[in-house]
Amino acid sequence: MTDFDSDLDLDVDAPDESDGPFVADLDVRFRDLDVMGHVNNAVYVSYLEQARLEYFAAVVDLDVDAPGNVVANLEIDYERSIEIDSDVRVTLWVDRLGETSFRMRYELRDGEETAATATTTQVVVGDDGSPRSVPDEWRERIVAFEGDRVDV
Template sequence: MEGFRFHYDIRVRWPEVDGQLIVYNANYLMYLDLAFQEFFRHELKLYGEVPTTVLAKTTLQYHKSARFEDDLSIWVRTNRIGNTSIVLDFAITRQDELIFEAQSIYVHVDGAGTPSPVPDDWRAALTGYEQGEAV
């Protein structure tokens, strides 16, 4: 997918579909969360760090329905890094066909759940990765 480096592949499973055998709309959020975790764990090597973020906002754009046993790629890229927030773009494709897009804002928080600055190592990893550096 143009403009994205990382993707996480899944096959749509039975519990994720409704009676029409299409993915129930709330499950797309689960797909985004899976890709977010894998992006931080495998690509950025920030395993164990993910729980210090909270999801503040997500906007969704459905283009086509995914169906039972479809093979999907969930693409992730960093859109922007703020003082306490990270904005990620997501795209879901089925055989190179764009079927879904989303943008999520994650806020970094401290142990008390208060917004806190995005750590320097996160900022460096996210920026470097999007500039094509190996992590």
């Protein structure tokens, strides 16, 4: 079972297949800042997670009783700092869909500037923590939404 951050609003509209990559607009909170007044580097990863949860809620129609998925790999390249008054937008998409895993790509932007790019590899797991096949319903919804962006 997946635990969700209790202050995360997952009431998002399902996107149309023609909308292009999924976009999540996020707020910078005071608690996200470090002593320099910048968003702490670890918080960027939290932004990825929040955007990913919004993606699953909108595209996959994730049910909290559905099989879980874990981050098996994370790569992030920081390009610029984000500050309290920033307009943070995360664009994300699935570009590879395997038997038990899928890869997601992210671009974090502050207005027109890229603040970071990232990649995660997610593995679907059962209650015992062992890999499971990506559920057919997830696969169908992801392929329908992503179209040519995803390699199956």
